[in-house]
Amino acid sequence: MTPYRPVQTYHRLWRRKVYKHRATLPAHPVDCPECGLRNHIPQLSQGQEAACSRCGHDLVRVxxxxxxxxxxxxxxxxxxxxxxxxxxxxxxxxxxxxxxxxxxxxxxxxxxxxxxxxxxxxxxxxxxxxxxxxxxxxxxxxxxxxxxxxxxxxxxxxxxxxxxxxxxxxxxxxxxxxxxxxxxxxxxxxxxxxxxxxxxxxxxxxxxxxxxxxxxxxxxxxxxxxxxPLFPSEGKHICCSRCLYFQPVNEEECAVCGTDLFDRRPHSVRISLCFLIAAAILYLPANLLPIMISSNPLSLEISTILSGIEYMWNDGDRLIAVIIFSASIMVPTLKIMSMGVLIASTRLPMPMGIRKMSLLYRITEYIGRWSMIDIFVIIILMSAFHTPMARVQPGPASIYFCLVVLLTMLSAHFFDPRLLWDKATRQQIKPND
Ligand SMILES: [Zn+2]
Ligand SMILES: [Zn+2]
Known part of the structure; x- marks a missing residue:
């Protein structure tokens, strides 16, 4: 007679019998939403994932x-x-x-x-x-x-x-x-x-x-x-960029997830460029106007982003000066510049290999929201000091700066990186270049 081992039985039931079969994802093709390559992914079970064989983008996971x-x-x-x-x-x-x-x-x-x-x-x-x-x-x-x-x-x-x-x-x-x-x-x-x-x-x-x-x-x-949701990928079918299931090409809306169906995001470059131009314009008042006004009965200090950083640097708060400089000056500037490079590269020659361009896009998309640090710091300081003895108030630049961060995030969101891969494929640039 086998000894009674409740823990193991429970474990086996939990992991293997109840869920294993239900959790499995059958083998099917998927078009990579970042580079557009068709990947034939095998059957996946619990704890497995599949990445794009060309650009390494995570495609499917269980x-x-x-x-x-x-x-x-x-x-x-x-x-x-x-x-x-x-x-x-x-x-x-x-x-x-x-x-x-x-x-x-x-x-x-x-x-x-x-x-x-x-x-x-x-x-x-x-x-x-x-x-x-x-x-x-x-x-x-x-x-x-x-x-x-x-x-x-x-x-x-x-x-x-x-x-x-x-x-x-x-x-x-x-x-x-x-x-x-x-x-x-x-x-x-x-x-x-x-x-x-x-x-x-x-x-x-x-x-x-x-x-x-x-x-x-x-x-x-x-x-x-x-x-x-699995349709055959052959013939006139299109892979939904959101849910990654194939749909008939004449459909306007994906029957699986309900988003608009498109092969490449329509007007991607134009929309992305509009957001970028708006961000670049607002970036001027964001830097030139005061972002923070701090006062006490003896003094009044009006600081822009740069003068605030300079003040902190001279005052000995070098670490925080570096953090604020990275979040408020370096990240937005680099983000506007790299979005500009990405958008221009869809028409003009690419300044570097497609893999590096793809990496640039991923970094740009990832770091965007970290620029909100400065805004949140001002919100915290303002809530902490709002008496006549010590008062911190946001300046008009804070609103412009917020908009710059959100607009650059939208610009990256609407940019379709597949356009760059398409161009690289057309020009037959090897991915290792
Ligand atoms: Zn890919
Ligand atoms: Zn879909």
Missing amino acids: ESNPYIAPLAYAATALILMVVVYSQMFVTIEMPGVYSRLTLPGMMKTLILQDWGFLAEVMFIFTFGTPLLFLLLALYVYTALALRRFMPFLLYATRTLVRLREWIMIDVFFISTLVAYIKMYTVSTVTFGPAFWLMFALGVMLIRTAVSVPEHWVYYQIHHLLNRS
Whole structure:
């Protein structure tokens, strides 16, 4: 008689019998959304992923615990979010100043001081997007785990996937550290539970975002509807750039995920260029106008981005001067320049090999949101110091700067990198050049 081993039985049932078959993704072709190459991916089971054989872009993944892990991560993140938004974030004390900041309190201060735009920016990127993202993740994964089709499931998945890149909790956390370096020389700063838990929340949000492989999720949803999203790729079919399933070429909308169907994003260069030009124009007032006005009964200091950095550098805060310089000057400038190079390269000769151009695009797309550090630092400083004894106010440049960051992010978002690969293929440039 075999000894009774409950743990192992449970493990076997959990990992192998219940989920293994359901989690599998069959072999099928996929067009890479970044370089356009058709990849024939083999059958994938739990914990496996496939990357593009030409550009290395991650195409398709099946999580190792695909039903329960995202639910657990999203639920943990949601609980953390409730705590982070209800507890004390940071306390600042100095003669004449006692500020006990909570995150909702900071938004309220911004609204009361007539900086509604900055309040909206903070609300959307640190509260609205993550909250909606987590609720949608819970909704979609509950449906998948229960094997039940629920209303608006496809719409929820589509929104969930799109929200991912607009979550900025991690940027806000780093901004708090930068603000701390600015504040601790003049005041006593005490971090509250909300600050420490914000780090955990950031990690959980990233983990949830990573564990939502949209291609697999769409496959599972269509499985619930007793149909397969797999169309033959031969003949007149087109691969959806979002969900990566093939659709008949005469369809306007993808039947799997509901987004517009296109081979290459229509008017990609024009739209991307428009956003870039707008960003480049607003970059001037963002740098020339004052971004921060700090005052106390004895002095008034109006600083632009550059003069602020210069002041910090001379004052001995060299580390923070370097951080702010990288986030506020270097990243936006490089981003505008590299987007300019990428857009120009679709018409003019490419300045470097296609692999390097592809890398340039990925870096440009990734670093964009980190420029928000400066804006978040000003929001934190403003909430901390708003008494006549010490007052920090955002200058008009803060709004322009915010717009520059968002416009460059949109410019990168609308740029279709496949245009560069198409051009390289046409000119028969070898990828190793
Ligand atoms: Zn590729
Ligand atoms: Zn689609």
